[in-house]
Amino acid sequence: MLKKVAVIGGGVAGLEAARQLAALGYQTTVYEKNDHAGGHTSEWDRLFPNRRPAVEVVDTLKSQLNGNPAIVLSTPITELLPNGDKFTLKTSNKSFEADAVLIATGFELFQAERKEEYGYGIYDNVITSAELEKMFTEHGTPLMRNGEKPKRVAFVHCVGSRDEKVNHLYCSKVCCVTAVKQAIEAKEAIPEAEIFCLYMDLRMFGPGYEELYKEAQQKGINFIRGRLSEASELDGGRLLIKTEDTLASRPLKMSVDMLVLMVGMTPAEGTSKLIYNLGLKPNADGFIGVSDYHLKPSETGIRGVYTAGACSGPNNITDSINSARSAVVEIHRYLSVKEP
Amino acid sequence: MKEHPFVIPFTIGLTFVILYTVVMWTIWVVRLTRREKKIIWKRLLTVKTLRGIWETIREGLFHRNIFKKNVILGFMHMSLAFGWFMLIVLGNLEARLYPHGLINPPYYPIFFEFFRHDLSPLREYEEIFTFLMDFFLLLVISGIGIAFFKRYKSKVMGMHRTTKHILIDRIALTSLWLIFPFRILAESVTAGLYNTGHFFTNFLGQQVIYGLPLDQLYYPSWWAYSIALGSFFVALPFSRYMHIPTEILLIFLRKYGVREKDSHSSYTNVELNACSRCGICIDSCHLSTDLGISDTQPTYFIRDLRYSKPSERLRETCMLCMRCLKACPVGIEITQIRKNERSEHQLFSPTSYSYLNGYAYPKAKVAFFAGCMGHLTPNIIKSTLLLLDAAGIDYTFIDRNGSICCGRPLQLNGEVDAAKQLIDKNNRLIYETGANCLVTTCPICASEFKKNYHMSIPIYHHSQYLWELTNQGRLVFNQSNLNVAYHDPCELSRGLGVVDEPRKLLKSAVVLTENSNQTKQNSLCCGGSLAITNTSAFQKSTIAASTVLQLANNTTDLIATACPLCKKTLAAAQNDVPVQDISEIMVKALMDSRKASLSEAKVKMASPKLEVVEEYK
Amino acid sequence: MIDFGYAPLKINIHDLDKADLSLMDWITARDESFRLCIACGSCTATCTAGNFTNFSFRELCHSIRRGEVEKAVRESEKCMLCGKCTLVCPRNVNTRNIIKLVRKANQNFRV
Known part of the structure; x- marks a missing residue:
């Protein structure tokens, strides 16, 4: 009899893992809470570092599945319970069984209204990086509430990341390079616009990232080393932002037409509830804790339950794909190789 | 009457404590300021004196305030104070009613049963006196029993922690606790020998300890009683029990209107000595x-x-x-x-802020002041201004381009000289706006304005001002069934006594539930206080989390507060219940009543112009 | 020394071998959060006093770390203790306490 594997979450990690599991001959099902697969990537316009359309990645992942394994959409798993040496997955009205479970529930975006002083939800034209991405998809350019193109845009790094005031000490890893990517895109869409990045540290750790940063410099993006302290609205709707130009050791204020908040990754709300039933605890940042950060990054501590993607901490797509494959190897070992 | 040397410890102790009290009272009163002495003199023969007497009886004997907090604790204090007082009064009456007893030395009524074994000359009063003396002795000993129990099991008494006492307090306490057991012993022995007691001491003396050699116990027990009394009296002035004589003076001084001033004074000494370290x-x-x-x-x-x-x-x-x-x-x-x-340990100099020159707030009719913290909670500002717009108020946001700190944080840290500079400067700037009223969303600022600015214009916290407008019918809200718990900011509730207006305002739009009795004057603190600098962020949010836990239950949709600092601090404690300022809740209800979208709402009169620096190059 | 009308060139370099880090140690011993600054500058940006004068809490802390004690002490007096910086600091540095510690060090040790 075919062994069943349940993949919770149909983002890039879930899709990749499902593909590999099916190829290994497991009866695999992906449970996705939304009505479409692809996770956050499906809502993104273009990806760093090479600015390839996100839809390409999602479509490739989906097409590779080719109907096997099945993706069950609009099915949020709310409970995960051990059931002998199997597991039971429940939604509000259905119940499924599996021999092994891969949790790939990903992340949620930081709710920018929690940084009240940044004015999100209070002033027009304070938007999040995700909203800007949508603008790129829909209009190909940043647009203000009144439909005009902004003449000056500031990107604020680390919104909801590296901030103990919102209990997130961790770095979300992808926002720096995303900001640089979006800044370039904004500049290309509106060549006459002035674009600023307000950063604390530029964490350009991946291949092609530093190149992207250099490209941004070449294209005239301004970098200010300082964290935004507060924004206020000027008459006429422009925004006044305050930061310290730490390189000059002087407070700095400037007016902008649009403020883009680079919202970080936060643990998905349902995930900690999901693992709570199994007796697992989140790690210090609230993401799923893995057995061994170096040696067992896919294992949760419960045999038969594995994790991949950004549900165990901020990840980019490449790392999510890699972690999915690594989890598949562990699942395969668990289901088909006799333990010594 | 046969004299006996055992009365000496008591007599010495009593003389000492009376002399000490008289001397200290005199010193304290003499050292009061001239103004204070004048008002005392003026009010001495007024109803205030009667009120002082009444409060002395109420608090000194019956300890009503403690009763209100904790019944068992109240009973403990009352039984000791009132019981002992009655023993002294009754003992004196008894001694004076006895033939040839009208004038006698102070120890005579205290050790009456030692001197008089035959109580029959009291005639028809014998029964009643012996009964009452036994009754009050029992009352006192029950209080001592509770006190003893409380020392070791304070939690049972509803007290989680009790004061850790120093040596002199322990000596006094031990003497105090020993007085009454020794008294019972002495009186029971005497009752056993001479039938001088009633239901309690006669019973003890004749039924319980009758087998002991009472003859030999007689003198030692009276000695022990006198020594316990004497040592308590000698220790009293140096221990916490100095509160007994001092509290009486304190009650009267307070009734006459004496208060703490901006620095330690003679009155402070009275207050310090009146603390019982309960x-x-x-x-x-x-x-x-x-x-x-x-x-x-x-x-x-x-x-x-x-x-x-x-x-x-x-x-x-x-x-x-x-x-x-x-x-x-x-x-x-x-x-x-x-x-x-x-303030006796100031760290800042009175010239710290000489750089504050050439700044002005714009002219205003109704001046709106957000304060430092307010600038970090722009939604409170926006909500309040939208509400003021809706009510048609012609306001000016005077610190839109930045405030000068009100001085409260310095003040709370004792930096009064430095604070004074800010107060002087800010006060003049506000005065120069020509405003006829000042509205602020910050209770910290409001508190400082009201207490130390001595402004001639009315100062409103926005919860008061908005309630006033609502009361006048200038603001109408949509009533929803949102379940809201209100957190009183310390500076607003205890500091300014504003507890009703925010509640009335909230009730005009939402369902207000009080889930805790720790509200209004007893409200909990958010933990973010500016008066403390040596707590860590973790400690602050621990306090905030505990406060949220007590304020909200699982039916609470929202926690409302009326202070930017409280909002920030409570929100920083991880919890599931959102925290909003009262203005944010009200503006939502206002928009709902107008079927308008809050996200589309724009502040109409955001004057003055927000100053913009030259283009950044 | 005879004044020849000129002086040897002053070296414009932080010499950490000679820097007086006693204030840093004194403060750190009393408030560990002093170590946690990531120099983001939020404190300076939001500062009420900094709106009117050249005052930077971030820079002040940095001066202490480089042994520029006099400068730090001189600067610390400009603070109004309003607490905005404490509310914005992403690392929960206990800013007001550090200002008070600098003031105390000034009083206690005449640094």
Whole structure:
């Protein structure tokens, strides 16, 4: 009899893992809470570092599945319970069984209204990086509430990341390079616009990232080393932002037409509830804790339950794909190789 | 009457304590300021004196304030104070009614049964006196019993923590506790020998200890009783029991209108000595209940200030949230005393802010002031301004381009000289706006404006102002069934006494539920206080989390507050219940009543112009 | 020394071998959060006093770390203790306490 594997979450990690599991001959099902697969990537316009359309990645992942394994959409798993040496997955009205479970529930975006002083939800034209991405998809350019193109845009790094005031000490890893990517895109869409990045540290750790940063410099993006302290609205709707130009050791204020908040990754709300039933605890940042950060990054501590993607901490797509494959190897070992 | 040397310890003790009290009372009163002495003199023969007498009886004998807080604790204090008082009064009456007893030495009524074995000359009063004396002795000993029990099992009494006492207090306490067992022993022995008691001591003497050699116990037991009394009296002036004579003076001085001033004074000494170190303040303090810091509360601070100087840690480890002030059964102005003590250790100089020149607030009719913290909560500003717009108020946002700090944070840290500069400067700037009224969303600023600015225009916290407008029918809200719990900011509730207006305002739009009895004057603190600098962010959010837990239950949709700092601090504690300022809730209800979208709403009159620097190059 | 009308060139370099880090150690011993600054500058940006004068809490802390004690002490007096910086600091540095510690060090040790 075919062994069943349940993949919770149909983002890039879930899709990749499902593909590999099916190829290994497991009866695999992906449970996705939304009505479409692809996770956050499906809502993104273009990806760093090479600015390839996100839809390409999602479509490739989906097409590779080719109907096997099945993706069950609009099915949020709310409970995960051990059931002998199997597991039971429940939604509000259905119940499924599996021999092994891969949790790939990903992340949620930081709710920018929690940084009240940044004015999100209070002033027009304070938007999040995700909203800007949508603008790129829909209009190909940043647009203000009144439909005009902004003449000056500031990107604020680390919104909801590296901030103990919102209990997130961790770095979300992808926002720096995303900001640089979006800044370039904004500049290309509106060549006459002035674009600023307000950063604390530029964490350009991946291949092609530093190149992207250099490209941004070449294209005239301004970098200010300082964290935004507060924004206020000027008459006429422009925004006044305050930061310290730490390189000059002087407070700095400037007016902008649009403020883009680079919202970080936060643990998905349902995930900690999901693992709570199994007796697992989140790690210090609230993401799923893995057995061994170096040696067992896919294992949760419960045999038969594995994790991949950004549900165990901020990840980019490449790392999510890699972690999915690594989890598949562990699942395969668990289901088909006799333990010594 | 046969004289006996055992009365000597008692007599010495009593003489000493009376002399000491008279001398100290005199010194304290003489050292009051001229103005204070004048008002006392003026009010001496008024109803205030009668009120003082009444309060002395109410608090000194019956301890009503403690009863209100904790019945068992109240009974303990009442049984000791009232019982002992009645024993003294009755003993005196008994001695004076006895033939040839009208004039006698002070020890005569105290040790009456020693001197008079035959009580029959009291005739028809014999029965009643012996009964009452036994009854009150029983009452006192029950109080001692509870006190003894409380020392070791304070939790049973509803007290989580009780004061840790110093040596002199332990000596006095031991003497006090021994007085009555020795008295019972002495009187029971005497009753056993001479039938001088009633249901209690006669029973003890004739039924319980009759087998003992009572003859040989007779003199030692009276000696022991006298020594216990004597040593208690000698220890009293140096121990916490000095509160007994001092509290009487305090009650009268307070009735006459004497208060703490901006620095320590003779009145402070009266207050310091009037503290009984009961420790009720410890359980009222968030630092103790939430953080386990239980050695910096007023009971210790006042003790150390009375004997010498409190340590820096003792002085600074306090949020000045004023919860202890409301809890103190003696009503000592703890917070002001601590602030005054802080002001003796100022760190900033009175020329710190000489750079504040050439700044002006714009002209205004109704001046709206957001304050420093307000600029970090722009939604409170926007919501309030939208509400003012809706009511048609012609306001000016005077610190839109930045405020000068109101001075409260410095003030709370004892930096009064530095604060004065800010107050002077800010006061003049506000005066120069020509405003006829000042509205602020910050209770910290409001508190400072009201207490130290001495402005001639009315000052409103926005909860008051918005309620006023609602009351006048200028603001109409949509009533929803949102379940809201209100958190009173310390500076607003205890500081300014504003507890009703925010509640009335909220009730006009949402369902207000009080889930805790720790509200209004007893409200909890958010933990973010500006009066303390030595708590960590973690400690602050621990307090905030505990406060949220007590304020909200699982039916609470929202926690409302009326202070930018409270909002920030409560929101920083991870919790599931959102925290909003009262203005944010009201503006939503206003928009709902107008079927308008809040996200589309724009502030109409955001004058003055927000200053923009030159283009950044 | 005879004044020849000129002086040897002053070296414009932080010499950490000679820097007086006693204030840093004194403060760190009393408030560990002093170590946690990531120099983001939020404190300076939001500062009420900094709106009117050249005052930077971030820079002040940095001066202490480089042994520029006099400068730090001189600067610390400009603070109004308003607490905005404490509310914005992403690392929960206990800013007001550090200002008070600098003031105390000034009083206690005449640094």
